[in-house]
Amino acid sequence: MDKSGHLPISRRNLMIVAGASVASAAVPGSAGAQTPDLARSGAAPVSSKVSFRVNGATRGLELDTRTTLLDALREHLHLTGSKKGCDHGQCGACTVIVDGQRIVSCLTLAVMHEGASVTTIEGLGTPDDLHPMQAAFIKHDGYQCGYCTPGQICSAVAVLDELKAGIPSHVSGDLTAAPELTSAELRERMSGNICRCGAYSNIIDAIAEVAGSAA
Amino acid sequence: MKSFTYEKAESPAAAAASAARRPGAKFIAGGTNLLDLMKLEIEAPTHLIDVNDLGFDKIETTSNGGLRVGALVRNTALAADPRVRRDYGVLSRALLAGATGQLRNKATTAGNLLQRTRCPYFYDTNLPCNKRIPGSGCSAIGGVTRSLAVIGSSDACIATNPSDMAVAMRVLDATVETMRADGTTRGIPIADFHRLPGDTPHIDTVLEAGELVTAVTLPKPEVGKHIYRKVRDRASYAFALVSVAAVVQRDGSGRVAVGGVAHKPWRVEAAEAAQPRGPRVMASDLLAGAKPQPDNAFKLALVERTLAAVLDEAKG
Numbered sequence: 001m002d003k004s005g006h007l008p009i010s011r012r013n014l015m016i017v018a019g020a021s022v023a024s025a026a027v028p029g030s031a032g033a034q035t036p037d038l039a040r041s042g043a044a045p046v047s048s049k050v051s052f053r054v055n056g057a058t059r060g061l062e063l064d065t066r067t068t069l070l071d072a073l074r075e076h077l078h079l080t081g082s083k084k085g086c087d088h089g090q091c092g093a094c095t096v097i098v099d100g101q102r103i104v105s106c107l108t109l110a111v112m113h114e115g116a117s118v119t120t121i122e123g124l125g126t127p128d129d130l131h132p133m134q135a136a137f138i139k140h141d142g143y144q145c146g147y148c149t150p151g152q153i154c155s156a157v158a159v160l161d162e163l164k165a166g167i168p169s170h171v172s173g174d175l176t177a178a179p180e181l182t183s184a185e186l187r188e189r190m191s192g193n194i195c196r197c198g199a200y201s202n203i204i205d206a207i208a209e210v211a212g213s214a215a
Numbered sequence: 216m217k218s219f220t221y222e223k224a225e226s227p228a229a230a231a232a233s234a235a236r237r238p239g240a241k242f243i244a245g246g247t248n249l250l251d252l253m254k255l256e257i258e259a260p261t262h263l264i265d266v267n268d269l270g271f272d273k274i275e276t277t278s279n280g281g282l283r284v285g286a287l288v289r290n291t292a293l294a295a296d297p298r299v300r301r302d303y304g305v306l307s308r309a310l311l312a313g314a315t316g317q318l319r320n321k322a323t324t325a326g327n328l329l330q331r332t333r334c335p336y337f338y339d340t341n342l343p344c345n346k347r348i349p350g351s352g353c354s355a356i357g358g359v360t361r362s363l364a365v366i367g368s369s370d371a372c373i374a375t376n377p378s379d380m381a382v383a384m385r386v387l388d389a390t391v392e393t394m395r396a397d398g399t400t401r402g403i404p405i406a407d408f409h410r411l412p413g414d415t416p417h418i419d420t421v422l423e424a425g426e427l428v429t430a431v432t433l434p435k436p437e438v439g440k441h442i443y444r445k446v447r448d449r450a451s452y453a454f455a456l457v458s459v460a461a462v463v464q465r466d467g468s469g470r471v472a473v474g475g476v477a478h479k480p481w482r483v484e485a486a487e488a489a490q491p492r493g494p495r496v497m498a499s500d501l502l503a504g505a506k507p508q509p510d511n512a513f514k515l516a517l518v519e520r521t522l523a524a525v526l527d528e529a530k531g
Contacts, residue, residue, distance in 0.1 A: 043218045043261065065221045065263070068250070088251050089318060101291075101320040107247045108321065111221055112265055155317065162316065167295040170311045170451065175300040191451035192315025 052116040054079065055123025063110050070094045072110035073120060081121035081150045085194070092193035095151035095158075096120050102158035104192075121150035124157065132213070133157050136206035144197035152193045156207045159189045163211070181211050217259040224264050227271075227427055228398045235396030235425030237262045242427060244287055245321040247314075248330040255340060257331075257347055271325075271429055274298070280435035283392075286325035286428045290314070290380065293324060303433060304441030305460050309383035312445040315452050325428035328381055328391065328408065331419065332374035332478075333454050334363060345371045346416045353416075360508035362456065365515060367477040368506060372416030376409055376479050377454050383443060385480035386460040386472040390432045396425035402432070409479035416478075437462045439469055440529045446475075446521055457517045463529035467491045471525075473501065473518055494523035 051060040054077060061076055070087075073079045073096070082105060085093030089107040096105045097119040125131035133153050136142070143149040163179055171188045172179045179185055186204050195203065224230035224242075234240045239261030243249055252258035271285035274296050282303070284293060293299060294310035314322065331337065336344050336354040343352035355363055355373050364373045390402040408420055422428070439462040447453040458474035468490050472482040486500035498519035505515060 045218045046220050048221055065219055066216045087254065089247055092315070092317060095317055102317050103321050104247075104317045107250050107318075109221075109243075109246065109250065109263075112243070112246070112267065114223075159316065162291075165295075167291060168300065168307065168311060170308075172311075175304050175307055176297075188451050189316055192317045 048111045050111045050114050052110075052113045052118055054118045055120060061110065065109065065111055067110045068106050069096070069098075069108045069110045069113060069118070070105035073105060073118070079120050079122050082154075083147055083150060085148065085151075090194070091148070091151075092155060093148050093151040095155045095193065097154055097158055100158075100161070102155050119154070121154055124153065131157070132210050133206070136210045137203070140202045140206040140209065141199070142203040142206040143195070143199050148193060148195045148197075152190070152195065152203055155190060155193045156203070156210070159186065159207065160211050162189065181208075183208060186211075216253050217256060217261070219260050220262045222262070222264055223268055224266050225268070227266075227269050227394045227429060230264050230266050230269065231394050231396045231398070231425045231427045233262075233264050233425075234427070238424070240264055240425075242266050244323040245289070245326045247318050247322050248326065252331060255338065257338065257340065266427070269429075277432060282433045284324050284431045284433065286323060286430055288324045290319035290322045290324070290327060291316070293380075294319070302436035303383075303387060305386060305443050305462060306380065306383040306433070306441075308441070308443035309379040309445075309458075309460055312443060312455075312458070313379040324380075324431055327378055328384075328428065328431070329420065329422075330378055333377045334374040335359065337374060346374055346412075349415070349417045356508070360510040362454065362475075363508065363511055364478060365476050365507040365511055366481060366502055366505040367411045367479070369412045369414065369416070371414055372412035372478070373508065374412065374416065374478060375475055376419075376477070378480075379443070379445060379455065379458060379474060381405070381409070382458055382460045382472050382474035382480040384431065384433075385482050386462060386470045387433055387437060389434075391428055392430040392432060393422065394427050394429050395423060400429070405431075405480075406482070412478050419478075437470070439464045442525050442528055444521055444525050444528070446517060457514055457521050459518070459521045459525045461525050461529070463490075463526065467526065467529070469529070471497070471501070471522065476502075476505075476514055476518065490526070494519050494526055498522055 046065045047062055048065050049062050073082050082096055083093040085091035087106045089104045094105045095102050098116050125134045133156050166178045168175050168179050169188045171184050183204050186207050241260035243263045244266050271287040273285045275283045277283050290310050294307045300307045336342055337346050342354040345353050353372055364375045384405045389405045391408050392402050394400050442461045445455045445458040447455055455475035461471045463469035472480045483501050486497055489497040489500045
């Protein structure tokens with residue numbers, strides 16, 4: 001049971017945190033705050049216990065009910081691979097795989113995932129033993145700054161499973177036939193993962209290579 | 216986000232009763248819309264009732280040859296179901312035209328029906344909005360209205376319903392099944408499920424307090440060409456400016472519902488008689504009485520052109 005739930009703050013980290021809060025204060029309505037604003041919320045915080053598997057290990061947590069799955073992973077389990085981009089389900093940077101399906105972890109509550117099995121980028125591969133999708137992203141230069149990359153890779157791995165399962169997409173020509181592995185299909189299926197650097201064509205190349213070798 | 220207590224409901228009756236007991240309670244299933252709004256404090260439930268374990272996650276054949284879609288069936292699962300792909304293509308297409316793979320994996324059938332408008336003024340908590348704060352005024356009228364309603368709106372609200380799925384369900388004459396707090400059930404025709412804004416735009420549907428959607432029933436398959444065409448600012452992952460759901464027969468007759476133009480999926484059965492007379496006459500009948508804003512009058516022409524494209528596609 002991880003009850004402390006806070007990252008140790010070094011002097012350097014403290015400066016970074018302070019800098020970030022100045023930046024977010026300058027943007028009204030930004031979703032930058034990661035701790036609940038108790039002054040505004042009025043009612044007392046409510047906490048609840050939850051236990052789920054993350055990358056194969058069972059993790060028990062006691063969390064404020066407001067904690068999203070993303071914040072549970074990042075702030076409480078210190079798995080910072082999954083990124084917080086928009087925190088509103090629009091960018092895909094927080095994409096993880098829950099019970100075999102990709103979801104945006106920012107738009108679901110941690111307490112709703114009792115008994116679930118969560119895979120994050122940390123669970124797909126390691127620096128010494130990369131997942132084929134990770135290796136392909138490196139080979140094809142499927143990123144620049146890298147911030148969206150963990151979400152892109154988790155999404156891409158699930159997209160190939162969805163294709164294999166025969167799930168159609170908006171661009172599938174015949175609804176009753178198995179979807180084809182085309183770049184149009186991959187682009188449509190990856191439209192929930194935004195890349196500010198615009199590495200899209202290389203991302204599609206990377207996914208297509210993995211899909212081709214898996215076929 | 217405001218703090219809230221949380222419970223996992225164990226039966227539909229218990230969920231409905233719990234919601235009726237607590238005026239500040241809300242059901243949560245996929246959560247993709249509710250949590251977004253809670254982060255902005257546009258929604259601030261004091262209690263969440265998690266309905267994910269109620270077992271409404273099946274698609275069953277009904278005795279009259281239709282389908283009963285459980286309220287918790289995810290949008291991906293509904294779009295990918297072989298029976299839906301074969302017999303209700305317009306529904307599969309509409310679902311696949313909405314949101315993203317990640318969101319469709321979470322979003323449920325009932326949640327899709329109950330999603331709130333994406334009017335930018337509903338989301339901007341610095342400005343008045345009658346839907347967000349009743350009586351505060353409508354900032355959209357006279358504002359940026361490109362995405363907003365052209366018909367069925369009121370002086371209090373020009374928001375649109377953002378659902379693609381609901382437009383297809385409207386053309387299929389689906390029925391929404393519910394359970395009320397006292398345990399009684401009812402079926403609400405999809406045509407009556409969503410309201411027009413009138414003077415009370417904060418009320419989106421005819422559901423009573425605590426009333427829980429349990430399923431959506433589709434009548435037996437409507438023979439004809441099933442088409443869903445969505446026109447939007449991006450090729451993927453954007454809400455409709457205009458969308459058309461249609462089931463068209465060989466002679467050019469059929470059913471049509473339009474999305475992106477009103478507070479509910481817009482269907483005028485009387486206008487469907489005009490279908491063989493071409494898209495111009497039909498659009499004119501369908502949109503009779505439209506009151507567009509300066510920024511969105513283009514939607515009237517866009518409906519006509521999208522109808523024309525759909526009728527062309529039906530011939531092919």
